[in-house]
Amino acid sequence: MDARIRIRNIKSIVFKSVIMFLAFLVTIPLIVILIYIIKQGVMQVNWHFLTNVPAPVGETGGGISNALVGSIIIVALSSVIAIPIGMLAGIYLSENPGTKLAHYSGLCVDILQGVPSIVVGIVVYFWVVKPLGTFSAISGSIALAMMMMPIVIRSTEQTLKLLPDTLKEAALSLGVPYHRVILKVIIPCGFSGILSGIMLSIARIVGETAPLLFTAFGNPYLSTAITKPMQSLPLLIFNYATSPYDDWHNLAWGASFILLMFVLILNISTKLITRKWNIQL
Amino acid sequence: MEHSVVSATKFNAWFGDNHAVKNVSIKIEKNQVVAVMGPSGCGKTTFLRCINRMHELIPGTKTEGSLKLYDDEIYSMNPIYVRYKIGMVFQRPNPFPNLSIYDNVVAGYKLNGLKMSKADMDVIVEKSLTSAALWNEVKDSLHKKGTFLSGGQQQRLCIARAIAMEPEVILFDEPTSALDPISTSSIETLFHELKTNYTLIIVTHNMQQAARVSDKTAFFYLGELVEFDNTKKMFTAPKDARTQNYITGRFS
């Protein structure tokens, strides 16, 4: 008996060790990649790098200012499109859970979340690029907005569903009309949850390349015109990394470093904000 | 003939197919405390929520019959205006967690975009908190959020919030059932003071409370208003057998 029990205990310990080994092994690729990007990229970053456009082939120097500005503009535009639509749809879904529209709309949110990013790019190409006759920043923003929306919608919906009904009741009993109850009571109380959803959606799309391949397309010059092609950080990384020129590789490393740092900071801030601003109910 | 503040004539309300309030007729007079009691599911809370038109906010509900505030049909008035004139205090204290105590009291004005000078708002805040017997306890922390207050204090804050709107009637939906005995008794004392300026309708599960605080009591059973009389008389010599059974604890 004793021997059998000992064997079973040993099995349990071995199992736990294997599990822990495999689980923590996963951290190694991430650490390796992070260190490599930081090592290669941090050397590239200086004031010149941030304020100049890429140099033509053959010349050294240059920077990624067109991609930085481009990313900011495209992401800002996407947010302007996706956040209002996303929040309003999220409000509808949390307030009217039983209706047919809520059922189909919720289904479409799930579908949209699963659509591959390249397919989104194809579709927006036909919706915006072809009619406009040119690649453009706005088409890229529309594609990215379509990817942001499901995240904003679901986090808004889930945050609002967690709020107690008594909150709405208190406001309604004071004669506050429904739209003000939502806008001035419910949303402020759910603010941290909604904000973290928005930040996560931005972190998600700021590194997306595929939807921009045939929409924003990229631009070797700094441009702020939204109806013209525009460069963005991930596009630059993709194009320059796969080019045969060392100078361009260096630019891509610098850009990767900046993009990675931005994504990491966004993710960490989101976690801190959710913890700090959680309104006690 | 005294002018009734709230009067119902053959009033009915449904939850979908469930006929929750059946042919209720009642006249409630000004500056009185009226207790509404009855076993669970008797329709008392539903009836209460019809008075300030909160019942219709649930999908699939219906009402029929006359329900008046003074001479005006409540269901023909603008529901928002109805709720200005008829305030409500709920079972669980529900101050707005993201607003300060000060802002909670004037929430009815601020959330509605009703502009007032700071001086006027200060007056209303002090007046309402005093009437709710909370002023001395919070006057130095008006701009803190109300979450540090005890349950009883939070409920008094909700009462102050309702009073600030200067309603005619204040409805209470089991206002002390979530509170400890000491808070409960402080709020019951408050009812006595409030009735000088307002008419109070209190739904309560607690018969002893109804006997303690009210001038008149209404007894609901299975959706019908079985008896409505002076509280003393109702508890000592009820007219209806069902009232008698409820009071003596045959069913709850």
Add this chain to the structure above:
Amino acid sequence: MPLLKNKRLDLSYSQMKWETVFKRLLITMSAVLVMVVVGILITLIVQSMPSIKSLGVGYLWGKVWDPVQNIYGAWPFLLGTLLTSFTALIISIPFSYAISIYLGEYNTRGWLSNLLKNTVELIAAVPSVIYGFWGLFVLVPVIRLLEMKMGVAPYGVGVFTSSLILAVMIIPYAASLGTSLIRMVPSPLKEGAYALGATRFEVIRSVILPYTRSGLFAGILLSLGRALGETMAVAMLIGNTSTIGNSFKEIFFGPGNTMASVIASQFTEADHTVYLSALIELGLVLFFVTVIINLIGKKIITNYTNN
């Protein structure tokens, strides 16, 4: 305050107007979502029409893709997609499960648990193009050496390399879902087993894993859906070749293409209608497959959490 009284009466009427406007706005925005999804489907179908009409269904298992000669067969890409996705899945599953079991059962709270949880979430946060970039400069030379040792043509890039990176990228999806599911296993069930003298391993094996089996399967589906749609890292590491090798070794360790990566590489070069349309038809297939997999996965999870 009689003045305020009249203001309140007027205000209440104007506010009722905004009520309807607001409610309609909410409904419209939700409808927008439905329109977007329907729009995606319609656009994909309409733009695939030229290819569907001229190539027919045989396109899906046509083995040759030669745009120059106007021959379009999608089999190389279907093969590439299946190989990369399933290889990545097989490689990632032990790790995803290990993380789920560790975070869900052995260590649900505390600094070490949070550290691992956050690290895994960061893996999902890293943009795909950065994985591709790193893979190109670090992983590919290593694989090249490996292939030389194995006696295979030392491309470095190829199906195998992309599968490796893909495996890392999809670990977080099954892992985070698995963690939540395992944490949801009711304590009474586990306690009953412990009370009978089971070891931790035995409780995991005979209580937790069977209980969460369907949910964990859904996690695999979600990871698979992600792998199928992954474009950039694969495009950078798979070698952009549309021919199929002659042996399994050649196919697996040599360059290839997936549906997503060929669209990314060739979309802007497609100069005639059928070429473009053939690529879009790939997008349509990709759309259907990923959507169906995701919906099935979500359905399984809803059923699981409702029980």
